[in-house]
Amino acid sequence: MKFYNIAILFVSCFVACINGRSQGLTRTEKRDEILKNIVPPKLSPNTFRLTDFGARGDSMTNCKPAFDKAIAACKKKGGGRIMVPSGIYIVNGPIHMVSNTAIDLAKGAKLVFGTNPDHYLPAVPTSWEGTFLYNYSPLIYAYQAENIAITGEGTIDGNGKEGFAKWYDLQKPDQQLSREMNHSGVPVSQRQFGKGHYLRPQLIQFFECKNILVEGVTIQNSPFWTVHFLKSENIIARKVKFNAFNKNNDGFDPEYSRNILIEDIDFNNADDNVAVKAGRDQEGRLTAIPSENIIIRNSRFKGLHGLVIGSEMSAGVQNVFVENCTYGGYCKRGIYLKSNPDRGGFIRDIYVNDVTFGEVEDAVFITSFYHGEGKGYETDIRNVYLDNVKFTTATNAGLVIQGYPTKKVSNIQFSNIKIDSCGTAISFTNAEQVIFSNVVIGKEITVPSAANHTPSH
CATH class of the missing domain: 2.160.20.10 (Single-stranded right-handed beta-helix, Pectin lyase-like)
Structure with missing residues (x-):
């Protein structure tokens, strides 16, 4: 499904889901429980x-x-x-x-x-x-x-x-x-x-x-x-x-690691600012130690990509929080979740809240088919929540999801998303349970114009 240079406003009634409740905890409760375990x-x-x-x-x-x-x-x-x-x-x-x-x-x-x-x-x-x-x-x-x-x-x-x-x-x-x-x-x-x-x-x-x-x-x-x-x-x-x-x-590469607080960072990297990883292919699946409980906040992104998960993530990545961040300069992609069918594992329970980017090539890009290669070990990507995320320009694409035919990306929730201008607004394939609430891509459409009626004689 593709839309070109259009404004989009979707409203969903799935408010409870968008709040990101997991295992009975709200997003902030879950984050605060993690913070208790991170001490100097x-x-x-x-x-x-x-x-x-x-x-x-x-x-x-x-x-x-x-x-x-x-x-x-x-x-x-x-x-x-x-x-x-x-x-x-x-x-x-x-x-x-x-x-x-x-x-x-x-x-x-x-x-x-x-x-x-x-x-x-x-x-x-x-x-x-x-x-x-x-x-x-x-x-x-x-x-x-x-x-x-x-x-x-x-x-x-x-x-x-x-x-x-x-x-x-x-x-x-x-x-x-x-x-x-x-x-x-x-x-x-x-x-x-x-x-x-x-x-x-x-x-x-x-x-x-x-x-x-x-x-x-x-x-x-x-x-x-x-x-x-x-x-x-x-x-x-x-x-x-x-x-x-x-x-x-890359700036920071957490791999098979947990309980991490990254805050007040000035990134300026030729590659990813934060790239969360968890091992490659067979070895990662056998090691089976996920990267988890990672909080990135109050930082300024600049470089190739802001937040990346993958592509080496075969042991799984979960409970990643990006909050109250902005940009110090250009990023090619803002939020980039990437895997392919060589990896297996999972990416789940990812929360992006109150984040602003300037010009990017792609705003949010989620793919299960990175580099168009791999087979046999599809990744389970689900439960990704983005709320109050803004971009000035996405020169290529706004929101992209590329699942895999036998393992669709699921439960991706966009709330209060604003992209002022972009090339392709939305491109979703092999995705399900994608939920929108207050999403505007392009110029927001407000009051409809009145009919320009000329009486006939």
């Missing part, structure tokens, strides 16, 4: 100055040994905060965080990571586009840690443009190999990448961690995904600024 990490009062361990913020000295020593001192003391004074600190290799440790970057402090790939070996357990494997270490990496934080007003510069980001054009064989290993169930210990391979590492990754805080810092120039929460929980990301323009420079 308990950080040690011990403090250590990085410069006391040999670091110099002179843009020349390699400060990797100083970070290693400072982290060892924190571990010995049972925890601590590593204070990084103003200056430019070269770090030729990864920072591996441990439990009860924080890195605090003073205003004017900048970490700039080196570009020699050998410095990021040996390979560590990680994940790449939804497949577990061993690869070059993320630049800042925490594995099986708790009570960890990255805070302050300083900057983390991955130096990706001069380093790992150049591998984008070389990655295809390794990307395909990782997917084949996923599909054939190769043991993770045998999925050895790193030296001789070209999978770019993430800038920051928390893997099997809990009680995490990322606050205040500016993050830029990532080699690949920027901040990856992997099999982690109880996470707060607040007042972060992104300037990340290399290929695949």
Whole structure:
């Protein structure tokens, strides 16, 4: 069903459904129950100055040994905060965080990571586009840690443009190999990448961690995904600024993770601002840990897409709340839910409330057939509620739903939606139980004009 350049006003009597009631709770009650389980990490009062361990913020000295020593001192003391004074600190290799440790970057402090790939070996357990494997270490990496934080007003510069980001054009064989290993169930210990391979590492990754805080810092120039929460929980990301323009420079990628609050963020990414993921294909379905209980609020979207769910989401995604957000610049798509029949899993109980975008290509795009490929494992997409969502312009399409013939997208509810102008207003295929209440696409039609009657003689 398609409509071109028209105004639409639908009114539905399904008011109780639009309120998003689930399991007896309203949307706000459900959100508030989740918020009770998201608390800041308990950080040690011990403090250590990085410069006391040999670091110099002179843009020349390699400060990797100083970070290693400072982290060892924190571990010995049972925890601590590593204070990084103003200056430019070269770090030729990864920072591996441990439990009860924080890195605090003073205003004017900048970490700039080196570009020699050998410095990021040996390979560590990680994940790449939804497949577990061993690869070059993320630049800042925490594995099986708790009570960890990255805070302050300083900057983390991955130096990706001069380093790992150049591998984008070389990655295809390794990307395909990782997917084949996923599909054939190769043991993770045998999925050895790193030296001789070209999978770019993430800038920051928390893997099997809990009680995490990322606050205040500016993050830029990532080699690949920027901040990856992997099999982690109880996470707060607040007042972060992104300037990340290399290929695949997503902002936040929660994967197999839960109880996450993302708020007051200034996004500026060449890729997705928030991309909620949950594993790829067979491995994701077997892992069966959904990404859930994620709240994104009071933030400014700018980049490729605002909120994305997928496409690696085979373990399922549920209970995602986007509230009181606006835009800091152009986004290609505002809300983008994507899967294909290789994935399986589910996307459900997604709430988007009080969100405003400017110009986009597509306003809301929900597809079960991403890239037009896949078979055998259709995704169940249902219970998506959008209320008070506005767009200035959608140059291509306003509202798009593309279900799958054998698994239709269902119970999608649009309430108080306004798109001032767009190309195609609505395009729905293989969708059912789509409900509208106060939806206007194009110029709103108000009082009908009077008949222009000329009496006959």
